[in-house]
Amino acid sequence: MAVAELCLFPLGTESPSVGRYLEPVIEVIEKSGLKYMVCPMGTVVEGSVDEILELVKKCHEAILKAGAKRVVISLKIDDRIDKPLSIEGKLGV
Amino acid sequence: MAVAELCLFPLGTESPSVGRYLEPVIEVIEKSGLKYMVCPMGTVVEGSVDEILELVKKCHEAILKAGAKRVVISLKIDDRIDKPLSIEGKLGV
């Protein structure tokens, strides 16, 4: 299992408050069935790298559907093969 | 107040487990007096941009002091002037 943080920023939205573009993204993450944790600077998910990349694709579609004309997606994946990784394990530092 | 996420990766450590390099970094964040939250993919802090950059400097020193020969520092700052920003506020998105 890998752990990843995903963050989407819609650009050109008129208002600096972008929550209404992010709500459908959180819904997509919720529906994915992957374990996740909403953090202040992004949403952290736990899954295989394939599952995570598939989720990024769906989040991208969701934010465009919500009306974003431009989006910056920031993704950071941590994966290791010598030991299991998990959201909980990583919270223990 | 800005909210930022800070993440340090020591490279070239013998083991893929890098917790012992990160413990002194967390201590530095704790001592800074800034409000912070340990998240699975980094530590989130709340403060002025100046305070955050000053903290990055100290974390960089701490990880080198802990023996890292190479470090990648990843920082993402969210700052707005039209409305107050806070860790708590951003968790409500």
Next chain:
Amino acid sequence: MAVAELCLFPLGTESPSVGRYLEPVIEVIEKSGLKYMVCPMGTVVEGSVDEILELVKKCHEAILKAGAKRVVISLKIDDRIDKPLSIEGKLGV
């Protein structure tokens, strides 16, 4: 077309010099047929979001095959639907 920057850091490699883990990654990018540009802090590619995510998957496989036990992948995608995006266009900012 979206433009993305991809960066992989192997952790726990004994030496802080990690070029030998990155060479096979650059090869995978080269073979993908996507337009790309090697930059100092990552490799920039141009393609659809699907093509980019597919490439990330292959780069992840390549760095594990090269012997990395743990890897941090950092990806930033810029996509817009109101105008064409390209590596060349973004260099003109």
Next chain:
Amino acid sequence: MAVAELCLFPLGTESPSVGRYLEPVIEVIEKSGLKYMVCPMGTVVEGSVDEILELVKKCHEAILKAGAKRVVISLKIDDRIDKPLSIEGKLGV
């Protein structure tokens, strides 16, 4: 010498085209005297960690002065103490 990539995204601009907010940022980088390279997904600079963080502070001020109400700053620093690092050296992979 460390090498860093700096990227600023103004949020809540009326248009998804944000070049006019970034021009003053590039000017600040130019005036800093640090070696730099404009890349498609950010600007890469070479300097000490202190110099880089000082520059981030000035870029942040410049983008607010240019009228941004909200900004996301993304910074990635690569620093090593066992060997010299440079923009040119990193382009050699």
